[in-house]
Amino acid sequence: MDAVLELTHVTRTYRHGPHAVHALRDLDARLYAHSLTAVTGPSGSGKSTLLQCAAGLDRPTSGTVRLAGREISAMGERELTRLRRARIGFVFQSFNLLPTLTAQENVLLPLRLDGRRRDPVRARRMLARVGLDGRADARPGELSGGQQQRVAIARALITEPDVVFADEPTGALDQDTAAGVLELLREAVGEHGATVVVVTHDPAVAARADRVLRLADGRIAHDTVGVPA
Structure with a gap:
């Protein structure tokens, strides 16, 4: 089976002045369709950098990133933007909602x-499926985090x-809503054959993943394949 990512x-x-910070170090990973992968590890281990590079939001210093066989790490910004719009969904930790839109x-x-x-x-x-029935016309400033x-x-x-790609998608949610969001992500895997990659500190998310990549010092320290609960 060919890897999707x-x-x-x-x-x-x-680079920070004369100092170099190695967020990722010679990392190899192959991710497949119909799968939910949880990326875990301590703060500073490279989790968010991995997501940024994999989604084409940041470029690796060296190495390659391929999506469906296409090397996105070598694409120009315009081509990469079109690809992201058509084939990639990203949940940012900072949300990145436009404040003037509902x-x-x-x-x-x-x-x-x-x-x-x-x-x-x-x-x-x-919106109703993520627990926001009746809030479609609210602007971000009228909503909680x-x-x-x-x-x-x-x-x-x-x-x-x-x-x-989802960076801590359940981090600001109560337990019931987090469970519903996780179910939505699993539906994206089961119904649409998506490849879902979630950075998380939540053990409940890791427990529902098909695979868990644990990072340490910019490398994959453990690669565990399991059966989601």
């Missing part, structure tokens, strides 16, 4: 940017992307 000898080094308009934004038909009914249904996070999750899933 492949990172080969990926190193990411940041929750519904934020959810529909990826379809609008990609030139696809916008379906308000579908957007409201997606946890509610904004749920809007960001609905936005990432609205395009039914091939790959979903």
Whole structure:
């Protein structure tokens, strides 16, 4: 089986004056369709950098990143932007919602940017599934942090992307809502064949993953394949 997402000898080094910080060190990973992978590890281990490089939001210092056989680490910004709009969903830790748009308009934004038909009914249904029924017309400033996070999750899933990257998607949620969000991510795997990659400190998320990659010092310290609970 061909990997949907492949990172080969990926190193990411940041310079701070005369000092170098090695966020990722010669990392190799192959991720497949119909799978949910949890990326765990202590703070500073390279988890978010791994997501950023894998999604084409950051470029590795060396090594290659391939999505569906295409080397995204060598793409120009315009081509990469088109690819992300069409095939990638991303849940940012900082949400990245547009403050002047309603929750519904934020959810529909990826379809609008990609030139696809916008379906308000579908957007409201997606918002209801993340526990925001009746809040479609609220703007981010009228929502709590946890509610904004749920809007960001609905936005990432609205395009039914091939790959979903989520950085601590349950971090600001109560236990019941977090369970519902995790179920949505699992549905993206089961119903749409997506490849879902989740950075998390939540053991409940790791327990529902098909695979757990534990990072330490920018490397994969443990690669565990299991059966989700």
